Amino acid sequence: MVDAHRTFVIVGGGLAGAKAAETLRAEGFTGRVILIGDERDHPYERPPLSKGYLAGTAERESVFVHEPTWYAGAEIELHLGQPAVRLDREAGTVELGDGTRIRYDALLLATGAEPRRLDVPGTDLAGVHHLRRLAHADRLRGTLAGLGRDNGHLVVAGAGWIGLEVAAVARTYGAEVTVIEPRPTPLHPVLGPELGTVLADLHREHGVRFRFGTGITEIVGQDSQVLAVRTEDGDEHPAHAVLAAIGAAPRVSLARAAGLELAEEPVGGIAVDASLRTSDPNVYAAGDVAAFHHPLFGTRLRVEHWANALDGGPAAARAMLGREVVHDRIPYFFSDQYDMGMEYSGWAPPGSYDQVVVRGDVGKREFIAFWLREERVLAGLNMNVWDVTDPIQRLVRSGEPVDPERLADPSVPLESLTGG
CATH class of the missing domain: 3.30.390.30 (FAD/NAD-linked reductase, C-terminal dimerisation domain)
Incomplete structure (x- = not known):
């Protein structure tokens, strides 16, 4: 039975938030645990959205962190489809979009990140996609199937992890794919020119076209449908759909409005210490939004990958319980392409x-x-x-x-x- 004398609140319905809730119960916390998510779906993992689930080889149920019935069994209170709109640190409350105020003794911000938008004409056309949420993947999956069936063209803006994985999935559907990337090779900031060319060659062997050293200047359409994209070098590329895969921005609006310390650009995110505690001793942050000082690399890092959410959520939960925590995991990520x-x-x-x-x-x-x-x-x-x-x-x-x-x-x- 839950002891209501202490309440821990988690804002964020992704992997970090779900694993934090799981850890609080596993570590013996008997107070109220409230998880707030602005999506109606139960907490899920994001890697399948650009891999197996997008490709149609994984079932929808496989993406969820826990079975829906697990939360009731663990006495985790869920507020799904409700964004947290205001954090009152002095009162120790979180306000939801419907006006509900929830009191907390400790708060975890696991608000994640959101896709960066292309700042060019035509981004409001129906065929322009982003990929961050399950609903995005549902929509994009239908689009890729249609492109493959009709020999349609997908243009991917950005040769990062999401862009390359979606390009690979699109080719398995049979769609024509062009990737447009301002840098000279795929994943240039991560792999450098030495290894980026390996991935470029892999995709070219599977029929992907690359345009390096240029960016999109306009998405051309008619009757809300995408027809082509224009690039800085003056070329025009046929397109029936566009995926904007130009990175993600940490969702810090709640923290910023509450006066929490933020990390300086280009890292960005909510500044936390080694125990994932923010500038407020009762507020923690984990996952994509947390910028922590890594003792091994001697700098502040913000890691937007599955393993960081998997490890960071439990680390923050233990810190909320008063345990000694040093979040110093080696950054890790994985990718599957063809x-x-x-x-x-x-x-x-x-x-x-x-x-x-x-x-x-x-x-x-x-x-x-x-x-x-x-x-x-x-x-x-x-x-x-x-x-x-x-x-x-x-x-x-x-x-x-x-x-x-x-x-x-x-x-x-x-x-x-x-x-x-």
């Missing part, structure tokens, strides 16, 4: 590394790539090579210098390259 699977661990933005070392066969797309600075591993990516995430993360965490020649040699076990 017959290629990859995992990335670490943090190596442009300018942070001085060497890229590859072990394995790049031509066969069966390799591990490492980004190094002064012979210390900052990050590693394994493509179609499995069960190596743990040793890669140990290399990153150790901070020990490694011999690049041994690192590149597949006969040398990765485990032997660290002291621990």
Whole structure:
């Protein structure tokens, strides 16, 4: 039975919020747990939206974090389809869109991020899509099926993770795909030119057209339908649908209006300490919206990936319970495109590394790539090579210098390259 003398409120119906609620109960919290989500769907995971669910190979029910009946069984109170519109820190209350005020003793903001919009004429046309929510995926899935059936064209603005994954799914439906990216290679800020070309070649082999070094200036349409897109280089590309996949912005409006400290750009998000506590000791943040100081990399990071939500929600819940918490997980993400699977661990933005070392066969797309600075591993990516995430993360965490020649040699076990 719930003891109503303490109330913990979670704002955000994604993976971070759901796992925080689960952890509070698993760790023995007997007070009220209230989860607020502005979508009507129960909390779900977002990776399938651009992978299996979008492709039609995963059922809708598979995306949800818990069965709907789990929440009642765990005595989690749900307010779904209700946005949180105001946070009154002095009163310790959250106000919902219908005027309801909910008191809290501790509050977790897991408000996530929202897609960035193209700032060009034509973005209001019916064929322009974004992909962040389950409803977006439902709509886009129907569009891709129709494009494949009718030999239609999809133009993807942005060659990041979402853009590339959707491009791959669109090709499996049979749609024609053109990806437009201002940078010189896909995923340029993450993989750099050294590995970005590998993904470009993969997609070209599957019929995707790329236009690098240019951006969209206009989406052309008639009777609300998309007909083409125009780019900065003066070209016009046929299109029956457009996906804007140009990144996401942390949803900080609630925190900003409440006067919580925000992280400076370009990181953005809600500034939190190592225990995911904000500038208000009773308010925490986790998931895409949280900008935390990572002790290993010595800088503030905001990580928009599944693993950060999976780990950050429980970490914040434990901190809310008064436990000693240091959120220092190595950033991790994964992607599936065609017959290629990859995992990335670490943090190596442009300018942070001085060497890229590859072990394995790049031509066969069966390799591990490492980004190094002064012979210390900052990050590693394994493509179609499995069960190596743990040793890669140990290399990153150790901070020990490694011999690049041994690192590149597949006969040398990765485990032997660290002291621990």
